[in-house]
Amino acid sequence: MQSGAQHLRKIAVVGRGTAGALAAASVTRQHPDGDHELHHIYDSRIPVIGVGEGGWPSLVPLLQQLTGLPHEAIQQRLNGTRKHGVAFEGWGRRDRDFIHHFTPQEVSYAYHLSADVMGDLLQEATNARHIDARVRSITRVDGGAQVAFEGRAPERYDLVFDARGFPKEPHPDEHIDIAFIPTNTAIIRRCPAIIEAKSGQPVPQHTYTRAVARPHGWVFVIPLTVHTSYGYVFNREVTDLAEVEADFDALLEADGVAEFEQRAVIPFPNFVHRQVFDGAIARVGNAVAFMEPLEATAIVLAQLQIGMVLQIRLDRPIEHLERDAAVVNRFLINNVLCSGLFVGWHYSLGSRFDSEFWRHARDEAWAQHRDVVHPDAVGCDALRKFDGMFELMNQAYIDQADWHRRCGFPLTSYAQMAQGLGFH
Secondary structure (H helix, E strand, O other): OOOOOOHEEEEEEEOOOOOHHHHHHHHHOOOOOOEHHHHHOOOOOOOOOOOOEEEOOOHHHHHHHHOOOOOOHHHOOOEEEEEEEEEEOOOOOOOOOEEEEEOOOOOEEEEEOHHHHHHHHHHOOOOOOEEEOOOEEEEEEEEEEEEEEEOOOEEEEEEEOOOOOOOOOOOOEEEEEOOOOOEEEEEEEOOOOOOOOOOOOOOOOEEEEEHHHOEEEEEEEOOOOOOEEEEEEEEEEOHHHHHHHHHHHHHHHHHOOOOEEEEEEEEOEEEEOOOOOOOOOOOOOHHHHOOHHHOHHHHHHHHHHHHHHHHHHHOOOHHHHHOOOOOOOOHHHHHHHHHHHHHHHHHHOOOOOOOHHHHHHHHHHHHHHHHHHHHHHHHHHHHHHHHHHHHHHHOOOHHHHHOOOOOOOHHHHHHHHHOOOOOO
């Protein structure tokens, strides 16, 4: 019915990374009235940090809906390959390599993609006024939100998507520290492509993100058609950067990679904001939550945040907004924490390396998870849902009605990871 659309006439998206581009394109497609006003605001002096180079299967139909392009054209534009899951090497108690497949196995796929071109693709599908300016603040005002700029007059909006990226300094009053995930830094390198793309044709073969356990953390390997992305994810408080760089060199040598381009060393927080959505301001992408890229959660979380906010604002009467915002806020926080618990659990069973990092991950970081997500601390039931997944897996018979249970990830993912990691 879109009964709320009449109260959503002027919208702003602040930030031009992946989350901001998704938000702007989603507003363009979903708003029923072409007469609405959309401002896409960003500071061209601030470099864009792409949100992830791998997604979940839900991204495939979404990009087709937003752009109107065939799947094959989208894959080529993204320099993409078809990701069918994550191949774990050296994780868990069994010291056996295994694959976490998307379901249905070998049918469902996502994209490996070049994050630096995804924004360009989505911008073509966006009808917005572009404002190149530095934003000083975004504040809630009566009936909406106000964006204050540097060097120009403030503007009032009915809804603002805040996609400005990581907070400068996480604060316990505003952010939940996902301290049970033991990594906080990534070294990114670009290496030669290992996938051969024929001119004018998408790559049809199945590919997987490699997640390679190493003494100081783990390394992702993402195969694209223009290069192969390698990223060493580690904890800078546990391991010296020089040690990590040396082990990174050793892995590349073992993989037969003779040359690479050093892209960046990126520190990151694992966190979720306590105020995702207040009815007028919606934080999305890295502005609201982040966890290390082990299960490629960044883009799918942004999809969920944007989709829920637009659905509530467009489809629900405005008089329900305050109550709806509280429900959406709690649901999104709970979803991030559920996903974070699934990711943190991967480390709890160790790897083939008995090193300082893996002992820290198992004995110190993961040991905090029950305190971090205790309902009294976070105001939601992520821990209860997480425990419930293991109770379900331990049953002798799982009723068909429970096959679709999930806690951030579906039951099939828990079952695959439990078998691969050697969980009993």
